[in-house]
Amino acid sequence: MQNNSMRCLVTGGTGFIGSHLVDRLLTEGHRVTVLDNLSSGRISNLEKASENPRFSCHEIDVSHIEEIKPFFEKIDWVFHLAALADIVPSIQQPLVYHRSNVDGTACVLEASRLAGVKRFIYAASSSCYGIPDQYPTPETAPIRPMYPYALTKYLGEQYVLHWEKTYKMPAVSLRFFNVYGPRSRTTGTYGAVFGVFLAQKLAGKPFTVVGDGNQTRDFTFVTDVADALLRTAESNVSGEVFNVGSGNTYRVNELVELLQGDVVHIPKRPGEPDCTFADIAKIKRVLHWQPKVSFQKGVRIMLDHIDAWRDAPLWDRDSIEVATKDWFQYLGR
Numbered sequence: 001m002q003n004n005s006m007r008c009l010v011t012g013g014t015g016f017i018g019s020h021l022v023d024r025l026l027t028e029g030h031r032v033t034v035l036d037n038l039s040s041g042r043i044s045n046l047e048k049a050s051e052n053p054r055f056s057c058h059e060i061d062v063s064h065i066e067e068i069k070p071f072f073e074k075i076d077w078v079f080h081l082a083a084l085a086d087i088v089p090s091i092q093q094p095l096v097y098h099r100s101n102v103d104g105t106a107c108v109l110e111a112s113r114l115a116g117v118k119r120f121i122y123a124a125s126s127s128c129y130g131i132p133d134q135y136p137t138p139e140t141a142p143i144r145p146m147y148p149y150a151l152t153k154y155l156g157e158q159y160v161l162h163w164e165k166t167y168k169m170p171a172v173s174l175r176f177f178n179v180y181g182p183r184s185r186t187t188g189t190y191g192a193v194f195g196v197f198l199a200q201k202l203a204g205k206p207f208t209v210v211g212d213g214n215q216t217r218d219f220t221f222v223t224d225v226a227d228a229l230l231r232t233a234e235s236n237v238s239g240e241v242f243n244v245g246s247g248n249t250y251r252v253n254e255l256v257e258l259l260q261g262d263v264v265h266i267p268k269r270p271g272e273p274d275c276t277f278a279d280i281a282k283i284k285r286v287l288h289w290q291p292k293v294s295f296q297k298g299v300r301i302m303l304d305h306i307d308a309w310r311d312a313p314l315w316d317r318d319s320i321e322v323a324t325k326d327w328f329q330y331l332g333r
Helices: 018-028 064-074 085-091 094-115 150-165 194-201 224-236 251-261 281-287 296-303 315-321 324-331
Strands: 009-013 031-036 053-060 077-080 119-123 171-176 207-210 240-244 262-265
Touching: 009 018, 018 031, 018 224, 031 064, 064 094, 077 224, 085 094, 085 150, 085 324, 094 119, 094 150, 119 150, 119 224, 150 171, 171 224, 194 207, 194 251, 194 296, 207 251, 224 240, 224 251, 224 281, 240 281, 251 296, 262 315, 296 324
Parallel strands: 009 031, 009 077, 031 053, 077 119, 119 171, 171 240, 207 262
Antiparallel strands: none
């Protein structure tokens, strides 16, 4: 536990990654305030945190700057994780995503600047790379957002770096790769492979594998991501972008083998890379961070928590086809 307790504010703290970060910050002895509009997070994710006297949670939309400003007073560290996720809804409602992920980020930045916060950490997305030319993919790779979610997360990052440069507000952006772990969302439009597969396993249904299953993903365990967020806040680094990944990439077929079950194949989706694989040399060198949870261990932990997906949507070939219709319509060119 740290001797110097920091006053931390986490936007999106009831969400998957945010709630793990909250738990980690409280374990380290810090004070934590969460702001969340509960559009995708769950209060139940903070059940343990709610028992801690150093914790408070407020239901509020971060894009309402006048309403959020009072919560930033005397805050040391801001972790901005609040955002709308998912590809298909971002294609269907681009302005809603812009308001949340771009306008919301600008409001959180300005509230942080006005309050004089000491550190600002932004949760960015590796989706900004689109379909990369290079694997592992470094932070210097070309930016090619393929859909509005990716674009809005990258625009948010540009705001963060602009505020750091213009207003000299210490800020860092972390680009997350394929984060998984307990508390990952069980609702929403078809997307995250772990949630889809775990619900199918519980129901005794075949896994819906996209394409031939030989595509690979840089599956990164959520506690490693929380550790990267904390390590960044504790540093004096500013104005930088870091990839946060597992240090490896894994075939979807490897996940199927670990989960054990039958398979049905569905069409490959346009705009999706055959591989995601973070070059994490920079964050290892500069922040001395490295992932600790192996893929095999992470999958075992997910299986230990599989009951959390008992009420999750159960997807099959037909329902996935309906849910991804707009994906194919707009990106399949």
